[in-house]
Amino acid sequence: xxxxxxxxxxAFIENLVLAYFLGMCSYLAVSKSVNxxxxxxxxxxxxxxxxxxxxxVISEYLLSESGLFxxxxxxxRFILFIAVIxxxxxxxxxxxxxxxxxxxAALGIFLPLITVNCAILGGSxxxxxxEYTFSNSIAFGLGGGFGWFLAIIxxxxxxxxxxxxxxxxxxxxxxMAFILTGLMGIAFMSLMGIDPASYAxx
Amino acid sequence: MAETAVKxxxxxxxxxxxxxxxxxxxxxxxxxxxxxxxxxxSALAVTSLVYPSFVMAxxxxxxxxxSSLFTSMLRSYIPKQVRMIVQLVIIASLVTVVExxxxxxxxxxxxxxSVYIGLIITNCIVMGRLEAFAMANKxxxxxxxxxxxxxxxxxxxxIVGIIREIFxxxxxxxxSPIELKIIGPTADYFINTTDSAMFxxxxxxxxxxxxxxxxxxxxxxxxxxxxxxxxxxxxx
Numbered sequence: 001x002x003x004x005x006x007x008x009x010x011a012f013i014e015n016l017v018l019a020y021f022l023g024m025c026s027y028l029a030v031s032k033s034v035n036x037x038x039x040x041x042x043x044x045x046x047x048x049x050x051x052x053x054x055x056x057v058i059s060e061y062l063l064s065e066s067g068l069f070x071x072x073x074x075x076x077r078f079i080l081f082i083a084v085i086x087x088x089x090x091x092x093x094x095x096x097x098x099x100x101x102x103x104x105a106a107l108g109i110f111l112p113l114i115t116v117n118c119a120i121l122g123g124s125x126x127x128x129x130x131e132y133t134f135s136n137s138i139a140f141g142l143g144g145g146f147g148w149f150l151a152i153i154x155x156x157x158x159x160x161x162x163x164x165x166x167x168x169x170x171x172x173x174x175x176m177a178f179i180l181t182g183l184m185g186i187a188f189m190s191l192m193g194i195d196p197a198s199y200a201x202x
Numbered sequence: 203m204a205e206t207a208v209k210x211x212x213x214x215x216x217x218x219x220x221x222x223x224x225x226x227x228x229x230x231x232x233x234x235x236x237x238x239x240x241x242x243x244s245a246l247a248v249t250s251l252v253y254p255s256f257v258m259a260x261x262x263x264x265x266x267x268x269s270s271l272f273t274s275m276l277r278s279y280i281p282k283q284v285r286m287i288v289q290l291v292i293i294a295s296l297v298t299v300v301e302x303x304x305x306x307x308x309x310x311x312x313x314x315x316s317v318y319i320g321l322i323i324t325n326c327i328v329m330g331r332l333e334a335f336a337m338a339n340k341x342x343x344x345x346x347x348x349x350x351x352x353x354x355x356x357x358x359x360x361i362v363g364i365i366r367e368i369f370x371x372x373x374x375x376x377x378s379p380i381e382l383k384i385i386g387p388t389a390d391y392f393i394n395t396t397d398s399a400m401f402x403x404x405x406x407x408x409x410x411x412x413x414x415x416x417x418x419x420x421x422x423x424x425x426x427x428x429x430x431x432x433x434x435x436x437x438x
Contacts, residue, residue, distance in 0.1 A: 021413045024242035025326035078320055079294045086287045112333060115286050118243040121324045170428035174239060175421045182417030189412075 003139045006132070010143030016119045017151040018181075018188035023119030027152050028177050037156035039103045040114075043092050044152075045145030047114055048123055051085050052141030055124040056134055058084065081124050082115075089115040119148055155180060224346040228354030230431065234327045235358040236424045241327035246416040248318050248359070253375050255363035257311050259356025261300045261319060263349060266328050269293050270336040270348030277337050289332050290323065297322050327355055362419050370410030 016022045023044070030040045058080055065072045093111050097104045104111065114120065123144045127137050158180055167176050234240045241262075249255045272292050273280075280288045301319050304312045312319070322328065331351050336344040367374060409415050 021246045021417075022243055024246065025240050025330075028242065029239045075298075078297070078323060079291065082290045082294055082323055083287060086290050090283065090286060112286055112329075115290065115324075115329070117326075118321055118324045122243075122321065125320070168425070170432075171421070171425045174236070175424035175428065178417045178421030178424065182414040182421065185414040185417065186412075189414075 006136045006139035007143035010140045011147040013191045015147040018185045022122040023117045031156040034156045037152045041149030041152050048145035049141040052137045056137040086115045225350040228350040233354045234351050240330045241325045246413045249363040252363040252367050255359040259359050263352030265296045266348035266352040270344040273332045274336040274341040274344035366410045369407045
């Protein structure tokens, strides 16, 4: 039950893109068509879902004072987290290149840039600061990835539709995407403060 | 970047037309935020006040410049498969330098920025420039490219910060030694709205403090920039 709570909270209420504005770069640049957005969204779910438990194990058993070395190594957190994330992304890159060259070409520079997707590192840092348990960290990773996936699919769908609208030429594309995201962010703010746990107990 | 490395022998620290272009291009035609769409996260998060945006801009200029320099120096030794990890280690160590320096120089602003200083590591603009430019160009050019992109990033950051701070808080450079109070209801403000009939209508706009406001402002900046610079207009 707690697993589900964390998942729903991460996906809808504390959506990484729309509530914290993390991972904006690839969100804005790869949301021109639903197909590529779908691929990137899946890649982000996969990377977040894998890196989150690995980083949990690292911060719990290697970096904390009660861990393997018995020394407080938290100053190494950034470098170790980013190394885990980078190797996972490289893995995803190889898999995508092997099985779907079309998707690989479409994602272009933004596949390696998942590494520097703030949502991934930011998610790991949130996980540490909120002191999640192991199962919660998996739920948070998958939920956060799913929320990111939803947000990029939503904006991609809106952008596909808005191509046929009469937008001022200078605002077309990127400018409109920024304003739309701002509006979506305001809309999602209404979900803040909902606590799924309180419904579960009733 | 269509530009390729120049083959013939040339002096190490040349500063000609091409080099000047590397610095000036990112300010308008190839701006990292409004054209290349890199490094948006921190642009949204730190710009509610001008002073933190200014410190952030300097930190990013330092990191982009030196990470490009070092990556370009090492570019022929980095195997393609592990290039991201090597680049990230370079960036992460530079960010650690920035973080510790800032902690020593100005602790309050360090506390205010701490998370976002760490997130410079994942600021796409640093990594994006390394992948797109520094891996294929000589150290000096890459350094200038990094500095130029840092400047273009900082310019947008400070413009957004100024707009958000004036409308959201009624002040400018709050928290810094040269703090200015422009409009607002407090007695020591530059224009006191309780006395001045002209600004009596003004109440702080809380929307400007939200991250969503940064999205609107950047959207409008893009609109303005593309109205003047029509070759950037998205035709698709």
